Amino acid sequence: MHSELTCVLVGCGSISDAWRRTAADLPGLTMTGFVDLNLEAAHGSAAAWNAPTALVSDDLDATLQRLRPDVVFNCTVPEAHHDVTLTALAHGAHVLGEKPLADNMAQARRMVRAAEDANRLFVVIQNRRYNSNIRRLRAFLASGALGRLTTVNSDFYIGAHFGGFRDRMPHVLLADMAIHTFDAARYVTGAEAQSVYCHEWNPAGSWYEGDASAVAIFQMSDGIVYTYRGSWCSEGLHTSWECAWRIVGTRGSVSWDGETGFRAQVTAGDEGFMRPLADVTLPEFTVPPDRTGSHGGLIRDFLRAVREGGSVETIASDNINSLAMVHAAIDSATRKMPVTVHA
Numbered sequence: 001m002h003s004e005l006t007c008v009l010v011g012c013g014s015i016s017d018a019w020r021r022t023a024a025d026l027p028g029l030t031m032t033g034f035v036d037l038n039l040e041a042a043h044g045s046a047a048a049w050n051a052p053t054a055l056v057s058d059d060l061d062a063t064l065q066r067l068r069p070d071v072v073f074n075c076t077v078p079e080a081h082h083d084v085t086l087t088a089l090a091h092g093a094h095v096l097g098e099k100p101l102a103d104n105m106a107q108a109r110r111m112v113r114a115a116e117d118a119n120r121l122f123v124v125i126q127n128r129r130y131n132s133n134i135r136r137l138r139a140f141l142a143s144g145a146l147g148r149l150t151t152v153n154s155d156f157y158i159g160a161h162f163g164g165f166r167d168r169m170p171h172v173l174l175a176d177m178a179i180h181t182f183d184a185a186r187y188v189t190g191a192e193a194q195s196v197y198c199h200e201w202n203p204a205g206s207w208y209e210g211d212a213s214a215v216a217i218f219q220m221s222d223g224i225v226y227t228y229r230g231s232w233c234s235e236g237l238h239t240s241w242e243c244a245w246r247i248v249g250t251r252g253s254v255s256w257d258g259e260t261g262f263r264a265q266v267t268a269g270d271e272g273f274m275r276p277l278a279d280v281t282l283p284e285f286t287v288p289p290d291r292t293g294s295h296g297g298l299i300r301d302f303l304r305a306v307r308e309g310g311s312v313e314t315i316a317s318d319n320i321n322s323l324a325m326v327h328a329a330i331d332s333a334t335r336k337m338p339v340t341v342h343a
Contacts, residue, residue: 003307008033008069008093010060010084011076012045015098019073019125022296024049029303033063060084064091071306074098077165078176082107085122089114094121096302100179101316101323105342108323112316123302126314126322128180128242129187130297136285137245137256138188145266145280146249149189149224154181154243156230161207170210171330173232174200178214178329181228181243183314183322188247191220192321197338198329206233216329218341228329252280 005028009016012034023029031051035058036042042056057063064072064087072088074081074097082102088095095115101124102108115122128134141149156177166172186192200214213231220226230243240258247254252266268278287297298314305312324343332339 003028004030005070005303005306006030006032006067007071007073008035008063008067008088009045009049009073009075010035010088011074011080011098012036012038012041013075013077016045016073016075017048018295019075019299020045020049023073023299026300026303028307032069033057033067035060035063060087061091064088064093069093071096071303079103082111085111086114089118089120089122092118092120094123094302094306096121096123096125096299098125099319100124100175100326101319105320105324105327108316108320112320115316121302121305121312122316123298123305123312124314124316124319125295125298126180126183126319127294127298128184129313130287130294130301131242132285132287133256133258133260133262134184134188134242135287136282137247137254137262139285140254140264140282141188141247141249142190143283145252145264146247146254147251149191149222149247149249151246151248152185152189152220152224152226153246154185154226154228155239155245156181156228156241156243157234158232158238158241159235160232167207168209171200171333172208172210173212173214173230174198174216174326174330174333175210177232178216178228178230179322179326180241181230182218182325182329183319184242185218185220185226185228186322186325189220189222189224189226191222191224191226193218193220193226193325193328193341195219195338195340196325196328196332198332199336200330200333203231203233208233211333214329214333216332218325252277254282 198216200211242258254264264280
């Protein structure tokens with residue numbers, strides 16, 4: 001693949017601004033088209049990206065037929081991810097799409113198969129993996145400092161007044177936000193979910209139509225139990241968007257506030273009712289320059305893989321395992337019973 005890449009952006013709503021702030025100045029990337037059912041939004045996006053000669057359209061198939069772009073950025077709403085991705089792959093484009101991968105597991109599996117059949121990359125913006133702090137945590141856990149991991153807990157409590165489609169989404173917390181945290185749990189532990197029991201509800205005072213609070217208990221591989229507690233209508237004492245974490249191993253524990261705050265202790269002896277403990281400082285972790293920043297690191301990594309070959313951490317064939325956790329949690333909450341997690 002040549003170093004100069006052409007790109008069509010599909011879906012010109014507010015989420016695409018986060019992409020623009022990173023990708024607009026990347027060398028070797030030319031935005032040749034902007035597609036949205038709302039032509040005014042598409043024109044506005046073309047202006048914001050400083051792409052005055054780009055094609056603006058509300059017809060994706062015709063645009064891809066005419067432009068034959070190397071890559072498609074899929075920033076559409078979740079229910080459009082499936083059709084847009086399949087259309088882009090059919091036209092020979094590599095696809096970088098917003099999360100969640102798809103609305104349901106059947107669609108997700110079709111999308112993954114289509115990318116494999118087309119021999120094209122299909123990558124999901126699971127951008128939190130490119131956060132330098134979570135990479136620092138992952139490296140610390142991988143060092144074995146805590147021994148064998150046994151328990152992982154994450155708390156997410158934020159009162160988010162979005163307005164728009166989220167206010168009407170069923171299972172809004174699990175379907176739209178929890179995947180970030182579920183993917184992070186997989187990422188830091190290296191474990192995969194096997195089963196889940198989940199309860200969700202919509203608290204008094206919620207401004208969402210769907211359930212905005214949930215508690216889930218996952219049985220992971222390697223004997224790890226992972227718990228998620230969250231609410232998107234919790235006012236006051238907000239956690240980080242990355243959650244507040246506590247991870248327990250056979251030799252110690254670490255907490256992470258989701259930002260720059262870490263605290264770790266390990267056992268410093270093998271006697272006494274409560275074993276003596278020693279504070280441990282997590283080693284600094286240097287992220288390669290081309291992978292720094294959440295959106296920026298992922299977009300650069302995706303474009304590198306398109307140009308040079310290879311894969312990306314958030315490729316859909318792996319990220320489908322995080323999506324499976326979401327849909328299993330929703331299924332469990334709906335059926336009010338534990339269920340198996342199937343990717």
